[in-house]
Amino acid sequence: MKKRTTIFSTFILLLFLGTITAQKQKQQPNILFVAIDDINDWVSPLSGNKQAKTPNMDKFTKKGAMVFKNAVCAAPICGPSRSALLSGFLPSTSGVYGNAHNMLYSDIVKVNATLPEYFSKNGYHTLANGKIFHKHGTANGTDFGHWAFNEFARARRYNNDPVNKKLYTSSKAGIINGKRNADFASKESKLSWGPTTDAFEETVDYNVADWAKTQLQRDFDKPFFMGVGFIKPHLPWIVPQEFFNLYKLDEVVPPVVNENDLDDILTTDGKMAYKPTGEYKWIKKHALEKEATRAYLASISYVDACLGIVIDALEESKYANNTIVVVWGDHGWHLGEKQRYLKNTTWLEAVKTPLFVRIPGMKKAVVVDQNVSLIDLYPTLIELSKLPEKKNLDGHSFSKILENPKADWEYPGITITQDGTSVLKGKWHYMVTVNGTEQLYNIEEDPLEWENLITNKKYTQIVTNLKKWVPLKRKKSSKLRFKKMKNYVDAPADPTIKSSRNLDQLY
Ligand SMILES: [Ca+2]
Numbered sequence: 284m285k286k287r288t289t290i291f292s293t294f295i296l297l298l299f300l301g302t303i304t305a306q307k308q309k310q311q312p313n314i315l316f317v318a319i320d321d322i323n324d325w326v327s328p329l330s331g332n333k334q335a336k337t338p339n340m341d342k343f344t345k346k347g348a349m350v351f352k353n354a355v356c357a358a359p360i361c362g363p364s365r366s367a368l369l370s371g372f373l374p375s376t377s378g379v380y381g382n383a384h385n386m387l388y389s390d391i392v393k394v395n396a397t398l399p400e401y402f403s404k405n406g407y408h409t410l411a412n413g414k415i416f417h418k419h420g421t422a423n424g425t426d427f428g429h430w431a432f433n434e435f436a437r438a439r440r441y442n443n444d445p446v447n448k449k450l451y452t453s454s455k456a457g458i459i460n461g462k463r464n465a466d467f468a469s470k471e472s473k474l475s476w477g478p479t480t481d482a483f484e485e486t487v488d489y490n491v492a493d494w495a496k497t498q499l500q501r502d503f504d505k506p507f508f509m510g511v512g513f514i515k516p517h518l519p520w521i522v523p524q525e526f527f528n529l530y531k532l533d534e535v536v537p538p539v540v541n542e543n544d545l546d547d548i549l550t551t552d553g554k555m556a557y558k559p560t561g562e563y564k565w566i567k568k569h570a571l572e573k574e575a576t577r578a579y580l581a582s583i584s585y586v587d588a589c590l591g592i593v594i595d596a597l598e599e600s601k602y603a604n605n606t607i608v609v610v611w612g613d614h615g616w617h618l619g620e621k622q623r624y625l626k627n628t629t630w631l632e633a634v635k636t637p638l639f640v641r642i643p644g645m646k647k648a649v650v651v652d653q654n655v656s657l658i659d660l661y662p663t664l665i666e667l668s669k670l671p672e673k674k675n676l677d678g679h680s681f682s683k684i685l686e687n688p689k690a691d692w693e694y695p696g697i698t699i700t701q702d703g704t705s706v707l708k709g710k711w712h713y714m715v716t717v718n719g720t721e722q723l724y725n726i727e728e729d730p731l732e733w734e735n736l737i738t739n740k741k742y743t744q745i746v747t748n749l750k751k752w753v754p755l756k757r758k759k760s761s762k763l764r765f766k767k768m769k770n771y772v773d774a775p776a777d778p779t780i781k782s783s784r785n786l787d788q789l790y
């Protein structure tokens with residue numbers, strides 16, 4: 284009798300535990316995690332450029348999302364930005380400062396679960412397509428970050444357009460309107476753009492979006508974490524003609540450039556710390572400011588159309604009301620400001636990045652000022668999904684801001700480059716390089732950051748306070764380059780292979 288009672292009790296207990304697990308899963312939201320490559324604030328919810336046409340971002344945010352207008356990236360270039368967000372560790376902690384640094388070789392990343400792995404480890408089904416992690420060459424093939432997901436798919440690149448095929452096989456190729464430009468090929472510039480003859484449906488990001496649409500029609504027996512990684516508006520700015528047609532070339536207004544802007548940014552021995560770049564000089568020489576601006580705007584409208592496919596698919600799916608949506612750009616971009624194009628600077632153009640978060644139940648666009656960082660996404664998403672807290676992360680959960688847009692937020696947005704740090708806090712933007720070149724801007728009064736206030740004694744205390752946030756120690760990156768780690772084996776050549784990291788052994 285006693286034995287029967289025990290068996291019965293055990294049965295009831297298991298039934299009870301099963302119900303709890305099922306209920307927990309039911310309450311746990313799905314995560315739709317959308318990455319956009321090299322997009323600055325030229326999107327309508329952020330009004331960084333009034334010309335930008337991003338109707339899908341507009342529609343998405345207006346239907347319900349928090350718009351972080353002062354969000355920053357942890358690093359202003361693809362690999363380090365994504366490595367920081369996905370590992371939860373700033374470059375100064377992991378040593379990942381450049382695109383050549385693979386975080387898999389970082390001591391701290393070796394023993395800690397990345398964001399998707401943490402979800403996988405804690406009961407989620409994780410899947411992704413496109414660029415979520417930065418890709419790296421390894422001794423065993425390309426590391427796409429596929430090891431971090433339960434399922435990983437990779438959309439095809441352009442395959443019909445001979446111009447694009449050629450372009451992709453030559454780095455630094457210069458193509459304008461599909462034709463090679465003689466000046467362009469002279470290593471003066473990394474920029475290239477033009478319409479593709481591929482149909483929209485044949486382009487990579489469309490295929491990534493279409494994959495997501497298909498996945499959102501599936502059944503999942505666990506909550507899901509779905510990564511959708513778009514590669515535009517990353518160079519080359521080659522998108523279908525219809526997106527160029529959205530902008531009339533003669534009406535396009537390029538950003539205002541102050542030709543004396545760099546004069547007041549001096550090294551500790553009084554020399555000019557920065558000079559106009561080759562890209563800037565090349566664009567100026569050929570008067571291509573409008574062309575470049577239009578091509579970047581066209582690429583943004585293209586990626587916005589791809590995003591629209593994913594959001595529409597979500598809203599038509601059974602996951603519409605139990606999915607958290609995060610749309611993030613990995614860092615910003617210069618289009619002439621500070622006499623340069625490209626990224627990887629500590630000025631606002633590069634450190635600020637779009638970040639929109641929708642929590643089920645949100646009904647309108649709420650614009651917030653707090654300086655959250657992409658590094659904060661890991662702890663935030665864990666908290667929102669009721670996963671166990673992970674105590675050693677560099678970021679801070681901003682879930683309280685999602686509940687109350689006016690919530691206090693004591694942290695600045697910190698962005699770290701190979702040779703410097705940017706600290707953005709409210710109206711103040713402080714920057715310092717490892718060699719001691721400093722800048723301070725009041726971005727409320729001077730949003731273009733033209734007047735460097737660093738030598739003005741009036742702001743000494745402000746600088747002292749901001750300086751406290753600059754990491755004192757910077758982890759060295761010497762062992763993170765692939766060339767020095769030829770025998771390290773952790774990235775199989777077959778991208779369909781499942782995780783090669785043992786989740787049970789990762790914190
Ligand atoms: Ca990028």
Ligand SMILES: [Ca+2]
Pocket residue numbers: 543544545546547548732733734735
């Ligand atoms: Ca200046």
